[in-house]
Amino acid sequence: MKREIIIAKNSGFCFGVKRAVDTASNKNIQEKMYTLGPIIHNNDVVSKLEESNVFSIELSKIDSLNESDTIIIRSHGVSKAVMDLLNSKNLNIVDATCPYVTNIHKKVHDYHNQGYSILIVGDKNHPEVVGINGWCSNEAIITKDGSDLETAEIPKKLCVVSQTTEKQENWQKVLSILIKTSKELVALNTICSATEVRQKNAMVLSKKVDLMIVIGGKHSSNTTKLFEICKENCNNTLLIENETELSIDFLKNTDIRIIGITAGASTPDWIINQVVDKIKLAEKAE
Ligand code: SF4
Known part of the structure; x- marks a missing residue:
């Protein structure tokens, strides 16, 4: 039976992550490169990059690199101190920080220099927040939802920014x-609309399909939310995490006519395409 497959708009990578992954992928395969930490939390993507000579390295191991080795900064961005350190090692830095995050760094740096205290709404352990804090001498107040601020002494002159994936609420x-x-x-x-737009499109599509497939890591919070x-x-x-979890028998034995697909922020297009191919394979097997 011929089925209609509809992929939700804005499924998978957001603009900033796609830009960083493309930067690491579109290169001469002979050339060895490094990313400062895994470019994205998706093992398939990290393994695929390793096959094309791109390896993740932690900051603590940075001394093992040689001068002129290429290091890619991922979309989350890094602190000023980390950027200065990489420069001092004469590494070839490819900065794939999302431009929206770079904009936050600039603003935080400027306001801090003008004498403002900085407050970041976000998760204090998230690499993006750690990076932002590093543009105001690591002096930012960081809060998730303000519940810890009720009794705190709030500076009189304050500049507030948010982690790009934080909730409006x-x-x-x-x-x-x-x-x-x-x-x-x-x-x-500084909340980025990418997550909200992805969720809205998934919601609209899920209302008109017989089967909705959400692709992404089972432990990924944005994928769980989409689900x-x-x-x-x-x-x-x-x-499902990838096409191997989709059973041809399940697809064959139903009268599903319209299938919707969306994917979490760490799911590359090629994993989405493999799921589509599996559905088409099930059609042929009928
Ligand atoms: S700011 Fe938006 S587009 Fe950039 S990496 Fe974050 S979520 Fe993606």
Whole structure:
């Protein structure tokens, strides 16, 4: 039976991650390169890059590199100190920091130099937040949702930014607290719309399909969220990491006519395409 397969718009990589992965992938295969930490939390992508001579290296091992070795900065970006260190080693730095994140670095650096204290709404252990904090001498106040700010002493002159993947709800909660105490408040909402747009498109699509397939890591929070949204609208929603988890028998033996597909932020296009191919294979096997 011929089925219609619809891939949700904005599935998979956001602009910044795609740019970083493309930077690491589109190179001469002979040339050895390094990424500072895994370019993305997807083992398939990391293994594929290793096959083309791109290896992840941690900052603690940076001394093992030779002058002029190429190191790629991933989309999360890094602190000023890390950038200075890489420069001091005379490495060939390819900066694939997402331009939206670089913009936050610049703003935080400028306002910090103008005497503002910096507050970041986000997860203090997330590499992006660690990087941003490194553009204001690691002096930022970091809060997830403001619940720890109620009793804290808030600086009078404050610039607030957010992790790009933070929830609007947390941003609003924090601002509602700061507004009561700050004398001079600069609020730069740096939340990126990529996640929200991906979720909205998945929601719209899941309302009109017989089967919705969400592709992504089982431990990935953005993939789990996509799954929950789709499941609310389409009871027949599957969460798979790749095409090997999709059974041809399952597809063959149903009267599913329209299949929707979306994918989490760490899922490359080629994994999405392999799922599509598997569905087509099931059609042929009928
Ligand atoms: S800022 Fe947006 S586009 Fe850039 S890496 Fe983060 S989520 Fe992706």
